[in-house]
Amino acid sequence: MQQLTRIDQHLAELDHALRVLVAPARAARPTPAASATETELPDADRRAAAELMRVNHVGEVCAQALYRSQARWARDPALKAELLAAAQEETDHLAWCAERLAELNARPSALNPLWYVGAYAFGWIAGRIGDDANLSFVIETERQVEAHLTDHLSRLPATDQRSRAIVETMRADEARHADEAERRGGQKPSALIGGLMALAAGVMKRVAAKI
Numbered sequence: 171m172q173q174l175t176r177i178d179q180h181l182a183e184l185d186h187a188l189r190v191l192v193a194p195a196r197a198a199r200p201t202p203a204a205s206a207t208e209t210e211l212p213d214a215d216r217r218a219a220a221e222l223m224r225v226n227h228v229g230e231v232c233a234q235a236l237y238r239s240q241a242r243w244a245r246d247p248a249l250k251a252e253l254l255a256a257a258q259e260e261t262d263h264l265a266w267c268a269e270r271l272a273e274l275n276a277r278p279s280a281l282n283p284l285w286y287v288g289a290y291a292f293g294w295i296a297g298r299i300g301d302d303a304n305l306s307f308v309i310e311t312e313r314q315v316e317a318h319l320t321d322h323l324s325r326l327p328a329t330d331q332r333s334r335a336i337v338e339t340m341r342a343d344e345a346r347h348a349d350e351a352e353r354r355g356g357q358k359p360s361a362l363i364g365g366l367m368a369l370a371a372g373v374m375k376r377v378a379a380k381i
């Protein structure tokens with residue numbers, strides 16, 4: 171019976187992964203891009219914006235995998251519920267980025283299945299170590315994403331108001347996710363762990379901009 175429950179859980183994880191990778195994400199909140207008007211972007215600007223938004227879309231694919239695996243292994247039911255609630259907000263980000271990519275005539279990263287599996291493994295490690303590691307992982311990830319989105323706001327074409335509105339809202343959400351984990355008593359991980367996470371994210375960002 172327990173074996174059956176475990177298989178059920180694996181199937182639920184597989185189902186979620188397939189939905190992230192294959193089905194169009196459905197946002198619960200309207201896209202922040204709705205508040206900005208579309209302007210005709212010169213081709214070079216459109217391509218530059220598409221590269222950045224593809225990276226952000228990959229980041230959101232990874233967020234789904236991370237939160238999902240971290241929630242799967244969280245021991246405290248309240249923490250598990252909080253991780254799943256954050257994952258729901260990340261679904262909005264995923265949908266908004268996908269929609270914006272399509273508007274920019276660009277496709278998502280072809281390597282999304284690989285990013286998902288890699289991020290799921292990171293979340294699995296943090297979750298298996300324990301709730302403290304789980305919380306520090308959330309804090310470090312979200313703070314790094316917050317800084318990364320600030321960098322993107324300095325690089326996105328000033329005229330691409332629709333992408334900018336999405337990135338600004340995402341940045342505010344990510345900062346709140348980190349704040350909530352800190353309020354739960356989470357601590358930042360060591361500089362070594364933070365550095366390794368930044369290294370992995372750096373590889374992902376370089377590759378995902380192009381492929």
Ligand SMILES: [Fe+2]
Nearest residue numbers: 230233260263
């Ligand atoms: Fe996000």
Ligand SMILES: [Fe+2]
Nearest residue numbers: 312343344347
């Ligand atoms: Fe987040």
